[in-house]
Amino acid sequence: MAGFTPKRCVANPRIDCPAAGDIRALADSAGRLAVRVTPGARADALTIDGDKLLARVRAVPDKGKANAAVLALIAQALGVAPSRLELLRGGISREKLVAIPLKPQ
Numbered sequence: 001m002a003g004f005t006p007k008r009c010v011a012n013p014r015i016d017c018p019a020a021g022d023i024r025a026l027a028d029s030a031g032r033l034a035v036r037v038t039p040g041a042r043a044d045a046l047t048i049d050g051d052k053l054l055a056r057v058r059a060v061p062d063k064g065k066a067n068a069a070v071l072a073l074i075a076q077a078l079g080v081a082p083s084r085l086e087l088l089r090g091g092i093s094r095e096k097l098v099a100i101p102l103k104p105q
Helices: 021-025 066-079
Strands: 031-037 045-049 054-059 084-087 095-099
Touching: 021 031, 021 045, 021 054, 021 066, 031 066, 045 066, 054 066, 066 095
Parallel strands: 031 054
Antiparallel strands: 031 095, 045 054, 084 095
16 A cells, blocks of 8 residues: 555553552662662663562663663653652663652641
8 A cells, every 4th residue: 555654642651550558668768769760661660679669661772861761661650740850860870879859748
């Protein structure tokens, strides 16, 4: 079919993530959460593996895009604004330390 261009349907898929309380339980008493990131994944997802949160994001590690996507994903799972989270360590590493609010809003 020459000249046919299918319309692209862009949907915001449901993100698979654990409960906010389970994520907060992984943080230490100062609200620091250890996260292992897999950038360039097929889908955004959060899972718990032992004492660490595993984050898979579709964003590529280019100019902080993956870091921003990780913070947005964790914020969405916790039900807080991304501005309430802070990347403490791991700006260019897969192992990150994120400061999160311990109490829900």
